[in-house]
Amino acid sequence: MANKTIKTIRVDVDKCNGCRACEVICSAFHAEPKYSSNNPARSRIRVIREPFSDIYVPVYAGEYTPAECAGREKYTMDGKEYEECAFCRASCPSRPEFKEPDSGLPLKCDMCEGEEQPLCVKWCLADALIYEEREEEVEEAVEQEELEIGLETLANKYGLQKITDALSRMNEKE
Ligand code: SF4
Ligand code: SF4
Numbered sequence: 192m193a194n195k196t197i198k199t200i201r202v203d204v205d206k207c208n209g210c211r212a213c214e215v216i217c218s219a220f221h222a223e224p225k226y227s228s229n230n231p232a233r234s235r236i237r238v239i240r241e242p243f244s245d246i247y248v249p250v251y252a253g254e255y256t257p258a259e260c261a262g263r264e265k266y267t268m269d270g271k272e273y274e275e276c277a278f279c280r281a282s283c284p285s286r287p288e289f290k291e292p293d294s295g296l297p298l299k300c301d302m303c304e305g306e307e308q309p310l311c312v313k314w315c316l317a318d319a320l321i322y323e324e325r326e327e328e329v330e331e332a333v334e335q336e337e338l339e340i341g342l343e344t345l346a347n348k349y350g351l352q353k354i355t356d357a358l359s360r361m362n363e364k365e
Contacts, residue, residue, distance in 0.1 A: 193330075194326045194327070195326070195328075195329045196325075197324070197327050198302050199322070200302075200311075202248075202319065203320075205319075206319035207315075207317060209240045209247035212311075212315065213234070213236050213238065213249060213311035213315055213320065214238060215229050215231060215314075216229075216310045216311060217303075217311050221233060230292070233292060233298070235252040235289070236311050237252075237288060237289075239277060241268075244268070244270075246268055246271075250278055250280060252297075252299050253282075253289075254281055255281070256283045258284070263275040264276060309322055
């Protein structure tokens with residue numbers, strides 16, 4: 192078994208005030224060169240804003256998908272119906288969100304790799320974004336895979352029967 196770090200950003204929607212500082216810092220951090228510009232359209236987090244109803248929902252960019260979903264979702268909050276897929280995290284062909292505006296390449300939150308903590312969390316003065324880390328035990332699948340590749344190579348070279356005979360001789364000696 193090995194340990195894996197799981198990183199989570201918890202979103203407290205009730206605390207978000209729609210200031211969009213998270214969008215600004217995210218786009219600046221990912222600009223080339225870093226901090227040379229800021230354009231929320233390049234941000235990996237976007238805030239759905241409904242000021243008249245005091246509704247603000249930060250959404251993080253998730254996986255890229257080349258195919259559109261066959262089924263769609265629609266939300267109604269405080270009497271307002273939101274557009275189809277409004278809160279979806281995917282960068283997908285059916286909408287412009289989470290795409291680099293110039294190249295159209297998909298954007299995905301990388302948790303500000305290399306930084307001590309995600310910058311959107313650091314810049315959210317309302318504490319609507321909370322960063323958490325936890326360790327989880329995972330199977331060492333890679334090593335098992337390597338073992339199987341090694342055995343396959345030996346079997347190809349010497350024949351399966353020879354490998355099986357050698358293994359049973361080793362077992363007898365133990
Ligand atoms: S910085 Fe915080 S309060 Fe401001 S929009 Fe982003 S999540 Fe909301
Ligand atoms: S964690 Fe970093 S990359 Fe992800 S949305 Fe926040 S600022 Fe952007």
